[in-house]
Amino acid sequence: MKRNSRLSLALHTLGHMAGDPDRRRTSADIAAHAGTNPVVVRRVLGHLRDAGILISEKGHAGGWCLARAPETISLADVYVALDESLVASDSDAQVPACSVEHALHRRVASVLEEVEQTLIQRLGETSILSIRGN
Numbered sequence: 156m157k158r159n160s161r162l163s164l165a166l167h168t169l170g171h172m173a174g175d176p177d178r179r180r181t182s183a184d185i186a187a188h189a190g191t192n193p194v195v196v197r198r199v200l201g202h203l204r205d206a207g208i209l210i211s212e213k214g215h216a217g218g219w220c221l222a223r224a225p226e227t228i229s230l231a232d233v234y235v236a237l238d239e240s241l242v243a244s245d246s247d248a249q250v251p252a253c254s255v256e257h258a259l260h261r262r263v264a265s266v267l268e269e270v271e272q273t274l275i276q277r278l279g280e281t282s283i284l285s286i287r288g289n
Contacts, residue, residue: 161199162239164189168200169208169233169283173225179218199237206236230286231279242271 168185172178182193182200189196200219203209210222221228234241251257 161237162234164191164196164199165203165233165237166230166283166286169228170286172221173284173287176221176225179212179216179220181218185219202236203233206232208232208236225284226282228283229279230281230283231275233283234275234278240271241274242267
């Protein structure tokens with residue numbers, strides 16, 4: 156997985172949070188640990204807050220923490236919340252004029268959709284608690 160992707164940042168952060176779910180972490184602390192900018196952290200984690208995975212509180216004692224028990228948060232929950240797609244698809248492309256190319260695009264798009272659904276299903280089998288290293 157790319158080190159600078161939104162999914163990578165989210166899973167890395169959640170993996171740490173799973174080890175101490177009640178501890179609040181600031182965007183600045185997360186950013187320093189992940190080697191990115193606090194604004195990037197807030198943008199990415201905001202999607203997880205909107206999906207009910209994280210809670211955020213503003214102010215001096217504020218920060219980010221898990222909204223649910225880590226064993227109930229799957230990698231698929233995170234993937235879907237971020238609206239990520241690891242499987243490339245070009246669904247917005249123009250319809251090709253060539254009938255063979257058109258049929259090829261339709262078939263490849265169908266296969267990619269199946270791959271995406273299988274990926275989400277498999278990610279759903281792993282919780283963020285289980286990705287913690289020892």
